Amino acid sequence: SPNRIVIGSNSSYVEEKMRELYEPFNRNHDKMIFMDIRSAELTKYAANCMLATKISFMNEIANLAELLGADIENVRKGIGSDERIG
Incomplete structure (x- = not known):
């Protein structure tokens, strides 16, 4: 749902x-x-772009974690625990 x-x-x-x-x-x-219709359309596009950006960002952080020898799962949990980020 x-x-x-x-x-x-x-x-x-x-x-x-x-x-x-x-x-x-x-x-x-x-x-x-x-x-209104235009705002609803833009809301849909903006939400999809935000999700795609979040995925791309985490992929880049994973690359950086690999280079630095950091555990990406720990980094992911740490970032996700910030209520402003989720």
């Missing part, structure tokens, strides 16, 4: 219908975020 559902719409009717559609599957309505 996704941690949030982003829905782009400029219509309160569509928002109401989407809430009805997701009702059986979405017990936590805080997960539903409604915004």
